Amino acid sequence: KLSYSYYDKSCPKFAQIIQDTVTDKQIKSPTTAAGTLRLYFHDCFANGCDGSALISSTAFNRAERDADINLSLPGDAFDLVTRAKVALELACPNTVSCSDILAVATRDLVTMVGGPFYSVLLGRRDYRVSKSSAVPGNLPLPSMSTSQMIEMFAARGFSAQEMVALSGAHTIGFSHCKEFTGQLYSNGTGSGGYNPRFAQALQKACANYKKDPSISVFNDIMTPNKFDNLYYQNLPKGLGLLASDHGLVSDSRTRPFVELYARDQNKFFQDFAKAMQKLSVYGIKTGRRGEIRHRRTNSLHVRSRLSRHTSSSFPTGDSCS
Ligand code: HEM
Ligand SMILES: [Ca+2]
Numbered sequence: 265k266l267s268y269s270y271y272d273k274s275c276p277k278f279a280q281i282i283q284d285t286v287t288d289k290q291i292k293s294p295t296t297a298a299g300t301l302r303l304y305f306h307d308c309f310a311n312g313c314d315g316s317a318l319i320s321s322t323a324f325n326r327a328e329r330d331a332d333i334n335l336s337l338p339g340d341a342f343d344l345v346t347r348a349k350v351a352l353e354l355a356c357p358n359t360v361s362c363s364d365i366l367a368v369a370t371r372d373l374v375t376m377v378g379g380p381f382y383s384v385l386l387g388r389r390d391y392r393v394s395k396s397s398a399v400p401g402n403l404p405l406p407s408m409s410t411s412q413m414i415e416m417f418a419a420r421g422f423s424a425q426e427m428v429a430l431s432g433a434h435t436i437g438f439s440h441c442k443e444f445t446g447q448l449y450s451n452g453t454g455s456g457g458y459n460p461r462f463a464q465a466l467q468k469a470c471a472n473y474k475k476d477p478s479i480s481v482f483n484d485i486m487t488p489n490k491f492d493n494l495y496y497q498n499l500p501k502g503l504g505l506l507a508s509d510h511g512l513v514s515d516s517r518t519r520p521f522v523e524l525y526a527r528d529q530n531k532f533f534q535d536f537a538k539a540m541q542k543l544s545v546y547g548i549k550t551g552r553r554g555e556i557r558h559r560r561t562n563s564l565h566v567r568s569r570l571s572r573h574t575s576s577s578f579p580t581g582d583s584c585s
């Protein structure tokens with residue numbers, strides 16, 4: 265049922281509208297790419313790529329996006345999807361799903377910041393149900409062992425190699441101090457796999473994070489805004505940020521792939537693209553299991569987020585939330 269030409273007749277401007285929205289947003293807010301890529305991963309891993317992570321909570325329902333782990337997803341990522349939705353509803357009403365928008369916008373952003381281009385199958389439908397209680401256990405935590413992470417990916421049909429390739433997403437974006445400082449302080453400078461000078465610098469950068477939880481650090485200190493293979497080159501040098509990143513190079517089941525991608529960026533790009541295509545059809549809803557979501561929002565959603573990003577006010581009109 266999915267196809268590459270799904271909107272060719274019903275919405276010929278589909279690809280162009282998303283591309284224009286993405287370009288405009290990424291130029292104005294350069295953190296959009298990483299935020300959207302993470303949002304996409306979190307949507308897909310929790311019950312499939314069905315737009316469930318985009319839904320806002322109501323008085324009667326606490327939605328996925330208000331699950332603890334999702335509170336640090338930046339407002340800019342949600343805002344991007346809403347902007348594309350508004351433009352697409354004007355051009356072709358009631359035709360394009362929010363989950364297709366998120367899949368293609370993510371691909372466009374990865375390409376825009378230097379990563380590989382890959383084609384995305386279309387025709388996903390959006391799921392109506394979104395519960396914050398369904399999130400814990402479905403997403404990896406930096407405190408998990410490599411075995412636990414391998415298991416979580418395997419449960420969804422992803423090999424250890426595909427997990428390592430997808431983790432290359434940490435070549436861009438940020439992490440908040442609370443995600444890695446526990447490791448730094450409990451192990452003391454230089455242990456736990458961290459390069460000693462790097463650990464010191466991180467402690468300094470995060471010295472005030474309890475007072476200011478928005479303090480965050482680049483995932484890839486070498487090329488934080490560029491999608492490349494420096495993330496893998498950093499790991500053996502102790503320059504990975506999260507404990508889970510270090511785990512990939514200390515475990516013998518994943519280390520060979522870290523080394524492979526550190527040596528060969530083309531191979532990383534090929535495998536990342538393939539794994540993203542596989543992720544993009546994970547748990548999708550077709551037919552009557554889903555819908556083309558379109559909600560009218562006429563009030564501003566005011567949200568408090570842990571995120572360092574400012575969440576732009578949502579435009580009035582159709583939205584995916
Ligand atoms: C393998 C296990 C993984 C763990 C334990 C993990 C954990 C995390 C954590 C804790 C953060 C910091 C969030 C924050 O403080 O705002 C983060 C950021 C990020 N993650 Fe992961 N992640 C994993 C895999 C992935 C995958 C597979 C992708 C995408 C394909 C991904 C994409 C991202 C991106 C792009 C960011 C930066 C977000 C931003 O700058 O707003 N991660 N990850
Ligand atoms: Ca989902």
Ligand SMILES: [Ca+2]
Pocket residue numbers: 435436484486487488489490491492493494495
């Ligand atoms: Ca990079």
